[in-house]
Amino acid sequence: MQKADIIICSNNVFTGLEDTPMKAAIAIKNNEIIAIGCKEELASLIDNETKQYNMEDELIIPGFHDFHMHIMMGSILQNNSAKLFDARSAEEAAKILTEFAESRPDDEWIFGIGWDHTNWDEKEFPHRSTLDKYISDRPVLLFNAEVHYAWINTKAIETIQLTEQTPDPQYGEIGRDEDGHLTGLLFEHAIGFATEYAYKIPKEKRRKIFQSFLNETKRLGITSVNDLYGAKIAPNLRDDLEIFKEFEEKELLTTRIHFSPELKIDLAEAKELQTNYQSDKLSFSGLKQFIDGVVTSHTAYLLAPYKNRPETKGGTTYSPKHIKQLVKKADKEGFQIRFHAIGNGAVRLALDAFEEAKRENGNRDARHVIEHVEVLHSEDVGRFKELGVIASFQPKHIELMECEAYTARIGEEQQPLYYPIKTILDTGADIAFGTDFPVVPLNPMMGIYQAITRKDLKGNAWGESEGITLAQALRFYTGAPAYGSFREKDLGTLEVGKKADIVILNQNLFDISTEEILETEVKMTIMDGKIVYRNQKVPTISK
Numbered sequence: 001m002q003k004a005d006i007i008i009c010s011n012n013v014f015t016g017l018e019d020t021p022m023k024a025a026i027a028i029k030n031n032e033i034i035a036i037g038c039k040e041e042l043a044s045l046i047d048n049e050t051k052q053y054n055m056e057d058e059l060i061i062p063g064f065h066d067f068h069m070h071i072m073m074g075s076i077l078q079n080n081s082a083k084l085f086d087a088r089s090a091e092e093a094a095k096i097l098t099e100f101a102e103s104r105p106d107d108e109w110i111f112g113i114g115w116d117h118t119n120w121d122e123k124e125f126p127h128r129s130t131l132d133k134y135i136s137d138r139p140v141l142l143f144n145a146e147v148h149y150a151w152i153n154t155k156a157i158e159t160i161q162l163t164e165q166t167p168d169p170q171y172g173e174i175g176r177d178e179d180g181h182l183t184g185l186l187f188e189h190a191i192g193f194a195t196e197y198a199y200k201i202p203k204e205k206r207r208k209i210f211q212s213f214l215n216e217t218k219r220l221g222i223t224s225v226n227d228l229y230g231a232k233i234a235p236n237l238r239d240d241l242e243i244f245k246e247f248e249e250k251e252l253l254t255t256r257i258h259f260s261p262e263l264k265i266d267l268a269e270a271k272e273l274q275t276n277y278q279s280d281k282l283s284f285s286g287l288k289q290f291i292d293g294v295v296t297s298h299t300a301y302l303l304a305p306y307k308n309r310p311e312t313k314g315g316t317t318y319s320p321k322h323i324k325q326l327v328k329k330a331d332k333e334g335f336q337i338r339f340h341a342i343g344n345g346a347v348r349l350a351l352d353a354f355e356e357a358k359r360e361n362g363n364r365d366a367r368h369v370i371e372h373v374e375v376l377h378s379e380d381v382g383r384f385k386e387l388g389v390i391a392s393f394q395p396k397h398i399e400l401m402e403c404e405a406y407t408a409r410i411g412e413e414q415q416p417l418y419y420p421i422k423t424i425l426d427t428g429a430d431i432a433f434g435t436d437f438p439v440v441p442l443n444p445m446m447g448i449y450q451a452i453t454r455k456d457l458k459g460n461a462w463g464e465s466e467g468i469t470l471a472q473a474l475r476f477y478t479g480a481p482a483y484g485s486f487r488e489k490d491l492g493t494l495e496v497g498k499k500a501d502i503v504i505l506n507q508n509l510f511d512i513s514t515e516e517i518l519e520t521e522v523k524m525t526i527m528d529g530k531i532v533y534r535n536q537k538v539p540t541i542s543k
């Protein structure tokens with residue numbers, strides 16, 4: 001009779017199969033869950049070697065799975081950048097940056113993230129001259145809160161050799177004033193001019209950056225992630241994979257990585273990556289591409305013109321015809337496709353493309369995904385379910401700005417539904433949650449809290465009726481991303497035969513106030529049957 005390596009029990013085990021937690025014990029052998037039942041039933045699995053952890057009311061859940069993030073870009077920015085979220089003016093942002101730069105005399109580039117002019121007292125785009133007053137000897141690269149545009153200083157413009165003659169990239173814009181002078185703003189793919197230089201980081205430093213990412217994910221109970229590329233502004237995928245693979249071989253990967261490279265018309269590289277990365281911990285997952293930008297810079301693609309800028313509806317990265325071609329070709333080859341689509345026009349275009357592909361290539365278990373879905377036209381609500389398309393939300397984004405930043409830009413006649421989580425859920429479609437790290441921090445508690453409360457930056461509920469239950473939020477952060485990664489057979493719920501990716505929280509989320517969710521900490525993280533994290537602050541009772 002085989003004996004368990006680990007047995008954990010609690011009065012509150014949320015398996016992901018029921019809406020409420022139950023009293024149970026879980027037995028783990030090697031990297032698998034071999035039994036779940038009451039403590040007495042599992043007694044025969046215990047021998048002298050079995051480690052037992054007896055919880056009282058602490059909640060045990062499947063490991064968190066963040067369905068949308070950017071590992072390396074996020075980690076570079078998370079630990080090596082000035083946080084500008086609290087600035088209320090360009091001047092304030094520049095001051096926060098200066099303090100940060102002084103603490104980092106050896107950094108070649110000074111990074112920052114989180115500024116948002118829509119939250120400033122004067123809601124105008126900033127100018128490079130404000131930065132130059134404070135930092136003129138080192139290049140500065142400051143991403144806005146959504147990481148879709150950036151603000152740089154004159155030194156950066158010189159370093160990357162940007163001139164007034166440099167043409168705009170295919171999807172993007174170099175900020176210029178009326179006289180054609182560079183303002184120091186880079187929109188969408190134009191950010192690539194700067195990141196091409198700024199992300200040149202030595203391998204040893206990138207290893208350290210990745211290790212700090214893993215330390216953070218295990219501390220937060222995140223045992224799986226989806227790492228998305230597809231942006232011209234991301235670090236090089238091959239460089240990242242080299243490091244991920246190295247960690248996997250040394251058995252240092254404490255979170256499973258499912259990555260999606262850029263969707264291109266040429267699928268040769270995708271096929272090669274798909275063949276070469278298929279392990280339990282590091283696997284090719286699908287292909288990602290952008291359709292549009294973001295609402296705050298009027299680059300999200302709308303069905304009708306912006307209310308406060310009637311000359312534009314935003315635009316698409318590629319022509320609708322090309323986007324449909326991309327989809328039909330990759331779909332035919334069996335790839336999962338994930339589209340960044342924020343405006344109602346972009347979401348409709350993604351749905352149209354998936355529909356055409358289905359018609360042409362036949363019905364299959366494709367599990368295509370639309371990312372963000374921030375503005376949906378009411379007529380498109382039912383199409384996710386009809387087409388089997390997963391809606392991928394990052395609930396903490398609701399708090400990035402005030403809802404007025406959207407309602408001032410988008411007219412009511414567009415029948416906009418904002419972050420319509422519950423509306424889509426009610427149609428029976430699949431929904432999955434993530435962070436889009438580094439846009440928001442990795443902590444899943446923040447996303448869960450936001451999905452329930454729907455609070456915007458000012459703390460006002462934004463579309464309260466779109467709020468969901470705790471059990472739903474937990475599932476969208478565990479089982480649903482596993483399904484979205486074609487891993488539902490071995491990940492996502494606590495069931496016999498599944499991989500032992502398990503998290504113990506220090507309190508029962510089902511038994512506390514909504515506000516207390518944010519204070520919840522992880523007590524222990526088990527990934528692939530191994531205890532990869534134990535919180536020293538909260539002792540774990542063990543026998």
Ligand SMILES: [Zn+2]
Pocket residue numbers: 068069070228436
């Ligand atoms: Zn993203």
